[in-house]
Every structure is written in structure tokens, then in C-alpha cells.
Amino acid sequence: DAKTTQPTSMDCAEGRAANLPCNHSTISGNEYVYWYRQIHSQGPQYIIHGLKNNETNEMASLIITEDRKSSTLILPHATLRDTAVYYCIVRVSWEWGGTSYGKLTFGQGTILTVHP
Amino acid sequence: GAVVSQHPSWVICKSGTSVKIECRSLDFQATTMFWYRQFPKQSLMLMATSNEGSKATYEQGVEKDKFLINHASLTLSTLTVTSAHPEDSSFYICSAESTGGPTSGNTIYFGEGSWLTVV
Numbered sequence: 236d237a238k239t240t241q242p243t244s245m246d247c248a249e250g251r252a253a254n255l256p257c258n259h260s261t262i263s264g265n266e267y268v269y270w271y272r273q274i275h276s277q278g279p280q281y282i283i284h285g286l287k288n289n290e291t292n293e294m295a296s297l298i299i300t301e302d303r304k305s306s307t308l309i310l311p312h313a314t315l316r317d318t319a320v321y322y323c324i325v326r327v328s329w330e331w332g333g334t335s336y337g338k339l340t341f342g343q344g345t346i347l348t349v350h351p
Numbered sequence: 352g353a354v355v356s357q358h359p360s361w362v363i364c365k366s367g368t369s370v371k372i373e374c375r376s377l378d379f380q381a382t383t384m385f386w387y388r389q390f391p392k393q394s395l396m397l398m399a400t401s402n403e404g405s406k407a408t409y410e411q412g413v414e415k416d417k418f419l420i421n422h423a424s425l426t427l428s429t430l431t432v433t434s435a436h437p438e439d440s441s442f443y444i445c446s447a448e449s450t451g452g453p454t455s456g457n458t459i460y461f462g463e464g465s466w467l468t469v470v
Contacts, residue, residue, distance in 0.1 A: 267456045278357070278444045278461035279395070286456060322394075339385065339446070339459050341395040 239323045244346040247317075253310040255345055257323030260304040265327050268299060269339070270308045272319040272347075279322065279341075282308065313349045320344040353379050355447045357462035364435055364469055371431045372465045374445030380425035381447035385459070386418075389442040401428050435469040442466055 240258040247253040259268065267286050271279040283290055283297045285306075290297045296309040310317055322344040354377040364370045374384060382403050387395040399415075401407040401422035409415045419431040428447075432439055444464040448457050 269459075271461075273395075276442070276464070276466075278355075278446075278464040281458060281460055284456060284458065338397055338400065340397060341387075343394055 239325060239342055241321070241323050241342065241345045243343070244348070247310075247313045247347060247349050249315060249349055249351050250312055253308075253313040253317065253347060253349070255308040255310075255321050255323075255347065256305065257308070258305045259323070259325045262303050262325050263327070266325045267327075268297065268303075268306050269324045269326060270295070270297065271322045271324065271341075272317075273322070273344075274319045282321075313347075315349050315351070318347060318349045320346050353377075353447075353449050353458070353460045355445065355460045355462040357445055357465050359465060360463060361466040362468070364467070366436055366469055367434055369431055369433045370435055370467060371429055372443055372445070372467075374428045374430070374447065374462055376426045376447040376449075376460075379447075379449045381428075381449065382425060383448040384422055384428040385446045385448075386420060386428075386430050387444045387446070389444060389464075395444060398430075432467065435467070437469045440467055440469045 267284050269284040270282040273279045283292055283295050285297045299306045322341050356375045356377055358373045384401050386398045389395045397410050398413045399407045399409045399420050401420045403422050403425050407420040417433055422428040442464050446459045446461040448459050450457055
């Protein structure tokens with residue numbers, strides 16, 4: 236699976252949009268971009284994933300560049316509860332037969348701190 | 352989103368004993384489950400991948416005889432730490448893969464984690 240590069244930490248004011256960048260310049264054509272976050276002492280929480288189109292759900296938006304070498308996770312209105320470590324991961328997600336053996340490998344992620 | 356449940360949330364055991372951690376996918380069937388461990392202030396480290404009905408695939412450096420993984424059904428995988436030692440104390444997290452499709456992709460959901468303390 237391709238590696239990703241994320242800033243070590245970021246700050247964001249409460250109520251503002253948090254834009255978390257991720258570089259994945261060696262991504263393969265069949266690899267998806269996944270975003271997870273982990274709040275202290277809890278299991279990671281799935282946020283969103285995409286292949287090449289921009290995606291939006293109730294939690295966030297994912298913007299993937301046309302060449303797929305980078306992406307941005309957007310939390311439109313950050314709250315104090317969004318303070319967490321955010322992980323960007325690329326992974327082969329689906330293979331014929333519905334079973335995937337692609338690993339979900341975690342890097343160090345970005346520590347996002349939302350302040351009042 | 353889909354729910355993955357782990358049990359117990361925390362456990363304390365004596366050195367030399369074995370402890371079992373269960374991981375259940377509550378509202379979907381998971382042919383593939385993953386087990387991770389995490390030490391304080393570190394990222395998650397993948398230990399093994401388990402597929403229903405077959406032997407688990409362990410990552411390099413993970414002792415398969417010490418960390419026994421069983422994936423007997425599409426909704427349950429177990430991790431047994433055998434002959435536990437204080438250095439096995441860690442946060443163990445399981446995850447389960449929910450099948451999407453060629454256009455949407457699969458999604459992996461994580462359990463709440465299990466804190467193991469070996470004394």
C-alpha cells in the first residue's frame with residue numbers, strides 16, 4: 236500500500252472549517268483514500284473514503300486532486316469534540332469476490348487541536 | 352455507521368496466564384478482521400489479519416503461538432494472549448471489514464479497544 240504524508244499537528248478555531256491535507260504521491264489506480272480519527276483511548280472512528288471523486292457525508296468532505304496525489308479532509312464547522320489524531324491511509328479496498336486483503340496501515344497522523 | 356464491539360473493555364491478568372478478547376461485528380458480516388495493538392503515544396500497529404474459516408496471517412515479528420487468533424464465524428474473531436507477561440500490556444483494537452463493491456469500496460470499522468494490563 237502507498238504511504239502518506241501528513242503534517243504532525245494543526246490548530247483550528249471552534250466553528251471554523253478544519254482543512255487537513257494529505258500527500259499520497261505514489262498512490263496506485265486501485266487504491267482508495269481513507270480517513271480515520273482517534274480520540275484518546277478509543278478505537279479509530281471511520282470518517283470517509285473515496286477513490287477519485289470528491290465525497291461528502293454527515294461528518295466531513297473529502298477533496299481528492301485530479302491526479303490523486305493528494306487530498307484534503309474538510310471538517311466544515313469544527314467543534315471541541317473534533318480534537319483528535321486524524322489518519323489518512325491509502326489502501327486497495329475491493330477485489331473480485333468481495334474479499335480484500337489490503338492492509339490498513341497507520342502512520343503518525345495529524346494531531347488536530349480545536350480551540351475555543 | 353456499522354458497529355464493531357470488543358469485550359472486555361479492560362482486563363487485568365496475572366503474569367503467565369492467558370486472556371481472551373472478543374471482537375464482534377454487530378450489524379454486518381465480516382469475512383476479514385484485523386487485530387492491532389497500540390502503545391502509549393504511538394500509532395496503531397497491525398498484528399494480524401484473519402479471514403473467516405482460515406488461518407490468520409501474522410505481521411513480521413508477531414508471535415503466532417503467543418497471540419492466537421480465531422475467526423470461527425462471519426461475526427466473531429477472538430484474540431488470545433497466551434502466557435501473558437507485563438510487556439504484553441497494551442491497548443488491543445480489532446477491526447472488521449464491511450463489503451462495499453467495486454464502485455464504493457469496502458469500509459473497515461474499529462472496535463472500542465481493550466486495555467490489557469499484566470501484573
